[in-house]
Amino acid sequence: MSFQFDSLQDFIQMSGHGPFVWACYGITFAVLVYLVFSPLVRRRRLIRQHQAWLKQMDRVREVARQA
Amino acid sequence: MSNWQWFHRLGSPRWFYYKTEGWVPWLAAVSGILLVLGTVWGLAFAPPDYQQGNSYRIIYLHVPAAFLALIGYYVMAVAGAVGMIWRMKMAFVVMKSAAPIGAALTFLSLVTGAIWGKPTWGTWWEWDARITSMLILLFLYLGIMALQAAFQSRDAADKASALLALIGTVNIPIIYKSVDWWHTLHQPATLKLTSAPTIHSSMLYPLLTMILAFYIFYALVLILYTRAEILRREGRTQWVIDLVKEEAKKP
Amino acid sequence: MHPVRRQRLFFILFIVFFSSVAVGLMAFALRDNINLFYPPSMIVAGEVPLDRRIRAGGCVRPGSVSRDRETLETTFLLTDGIVDFRVHYTGILPDLFAEGEAAVVNGELRADGGFYATQVLAKHDEKYMPPEVAETMAAVSDGHDESCEVVQYGS
Known part of the structure; x- marks a missing residue:
C-alpha cells in the first residue's frame, strides 16, 4: 500500500476527475459536521429557553406572594 | 418480569439521557478517527479502478451514505411500531430524531451519486428505478419531518408519522432490489449478503472502514438528536428543571 | 403479550402487508414503464x-x-x-x-x-x-x- 499519486498536484487533479471527487468529499463532510452541530446547538438553545421560563415562573410567584 | 426491566428503563427519557451522556465523547472519537482513516485510505492509498480511474473514489462516501439511509429508515419505522404498540414515548422521540438524519444521508447518496454519474455514465440524473426510488425515500423522510411539524397535538403527530413510516417500509426492498428487477442505468450491488463482494480487497478494506465509520457516526448523531428532543418534550418535568438549574451554575 | 398490544401489533403488520401488496401490484402493472x-x-x-x-x-x-x-x-x-x-x-x-x-x-x-x-x-x-x-x-x-x-x- 502506497500513496497512489506522483505529486500533490496530481492528487488534487486526479487525472481530471478531481472536481467531482473533491466536491463529493466537501459536500459530505459539510453535511456530517452539520449533523453533529445542529443537535448540540438545539440543546443549548432549549436549555436557555427553559432557564428563561424558570425565571419567569419565579417572577410570577414573587408577584403572587406580594399581592 | 425482570427480563423486561431493560425495556422499561429504555422507555424512561431520563434514564436514556443520563445513560448516553458518557457515550457521546467515545462515539465521537471512534467515528472521527475511522472517518479520517477511511477517507485518507480511500482518497490517497487505495489503487485507482481499471475502468473508472480515480472517479470511483466517490464510492467511499456514496455506498456508506446509501447504506445508512436505508438502515436508518428501518430504525425509524421500528421505533414508530414500538411507540404504537407499547405507547412508549421514548420510541417516538427516537423515530422523530431518525428522520432528519435519514434525510441528510439520503440527500448525500443522491448528490454523490449524481456527481459520480456525470463522469462515468455521462449524465447527472436519469429517471431509473434505483435513483427514483431513492428520491422517494428522501420524500418519505421529509414527509415525516413535515408531519411532526404540522400537528398541534404531539400524540397525533407521533401516530401519523409512525403510520407513514410503516407504510414507507415497502420502499426499502424496492430500492435494494430495483437494480435486479428492472433494466436500470445503475449497476447491481457490489456488496451482497449472499455472495462475495465484486471489489478487489485493496479497495474493499477502506470501504468497510468507511461503512463502520458511518454506522458509529449514525449512532452518535441519533443519540445527540434524541437527547435534544428529550429536553424539548420533558421540559416541564422535575428532572429537566433540576438539570437546567445545574446548567445555569456552569459558566 | 397483552391482548391490546397484540391487537396493535396485528394492526401494524396488516398495514405493512397490504401497503406492500398494493405497491407490489402497482410495480408489476407498470413494469414496462419502470424499465429505463x-x-x-x-x-x-x-x-x-x-x-x-x-x-x-x-x-x-x-x-x-x-x-x-x-x-x-x-x-x-x-x-x-x-x-x-x-x-x-x-x-x-x-x-x-x-x-x-x-x-x-x-x-x-x-x-x-x-x-x-x-x-x-x-x-x-x-x-x-x-x-x-x-x-x-x-x-x-x-x-x-x-x-x-x-x-x-x-x-
Missing part, C-alpha cells in the same frame, strides 16, 4: 413506438464502432448476443463508452430500423479492481461488463 430502456430484442421485433423519444440499451458489439472524421457521427451496433440494431449518434461519447461494454441510448427509432440517438450513456458494472489485477484477469476473461460477458458475439 428497451432491450435489443424488443427494438428489433418492432415492439417499440417509432419516431418517439425512447431509450434502448445493450452491449456495444466489438468491432462495430465507426466514427466519421468530419461529421463526428458515430455509429455502432447494440446487441444482446442474438439480435442487434444500429445506433447513429453525433456528439461526444462518455469516457466509459467502449466496445464490449453496456450502453444506454436516448433517441428515436426510425422506420429504416436505425436508432437515432441524441444522448449516449455508458453503463458500467459493479466490479472494481486495480489496473494490474484487471490485466491478469484479462487472460482469464475479457474483463468486460458482466452482463456483456455472457454475450456471444459470434460470427
Whole structure:
C-alpha cells in the first residue's frame, strides 16, 4: 500500500476527475459536521429557553406572594 | 418480569439521557478517527479502478451514505411500531430524531451519486428505478419531518408519522432490489449478503472502514438528536428543571 | 403479550402487508414503464413506438464502432448476443463508452430500423479492481461488463 499519486498536484487533479471527487468529499463532510452541530446547538438553545421560563415562573410567584 | 426491566428503563427519557451522556465523547472519537482513516485510505492509498480511474473514489462516501439511509429508515419505522404498540414515548422521540438524519444521508447518496454519474455514465440524473426510488425515500423522510411539524397535538403527530413510516417500509426492498428487477442505468450491488463482494480487497478494506465509520457516526448523531428532543418534550418535568438549574451554575 | 398490544401489533403488520401488496401490484402493472430502456430484442421485433423519444440499451458489439472524421457521427451496433440494431449518434461519447461494454441510448427509432440517438450513456458494472489485477484477469476473461460477458458475439 502506497500513496497512489506522483505529486500533490496530481492528487488534487486526479487525472481530471478531481472536481467531482473533491466536491463529493466537501459536500459530505459539510453535511456530517452539520449533523453533529445542529443537535448540540438545539440543546443549548432549549436549555436557555427553559432557564428563561424558570425565571419567569419565579417572577410570577414573587408577584403572587406580594399581592 | 425482570427480563423486561431493560425495556422499561429504555422507555424512561431520563434514564436514556443520563445513560448516553458518557457515550457521546467515545462515539465521537471512534467515528472521527475511522472517518479520517477511511477517507485518507480511500482518497490517497487505495489503487485507482481499471475502468473508472480515480472517479470511483466517490464510492467511499456514496455506498456508506446509501447504506445508512436505508438502515436508518428501518430504525425509524421500528421505533414508530414500538411507540404504537407499547405507547412508549421514548420510541417516538427516537423515530422523530431518525428522520432528519435519514434525510441528510439520503440527500448525500443522491448528490454523490449524481456527481459520480456525470463522469462515468455521462449524465447527472436519469429517471431509473434505483435513483427514483431513492428520491422517494428522501420524500418519505421529509414527509415525516413535515408531519411532526404540522400537528398541534404531539400524540397525533407521533401516530401519523409512525403510520407513514410503516407504510414507507415497502420502499426499502424496492430500492435494494430495483437494480435486479428492472433494466436500470445503475449497476447491481457490489456488496451482497449472499455472495462475495465484486471489489478487489485493496479497495474493499477502506470501504468497510468507511461503512463502520458511518454506522458509529449514525449512532452518535441519533443519540445527540434524541437527547435534544428529550429536553424539548420533558421540559416541564422535575428532572429537566433540576438539570437546567445545574446548567445555569456552569459558566 | 397483552391482548391490546397484540391487537396493535396485528394492526401494524396488516398495514405493512397490504401497503406492500398494493405497491407490489402497482410495480408489476407498470413494469414496462419502470424499465429505463428497451432491450435489443424488443427494438428489433418492432415492439417499440417509432419516431418517439425512447431509450434502448445493450452491449456495444466489438468491432462495430465507426466514427466519421468530419461529421463526428458515430455509429455502432447494440446487441444482446442474438439480435442487434444500429445506433447513429453525433456528439461526444462518455469516457466509459467502449466496445464490449453496456450502453444506454436516448433517441428515436426510425422506420429504416436505425436508432437515432441524441444522448449516449455508458453503463458500467459493479466490479472494481486495480489496473494490474484487471490485466491478469484479462487472460482469464475479457474483463468486460458482466452482463456483456455472457454475450456471444459470434460470427
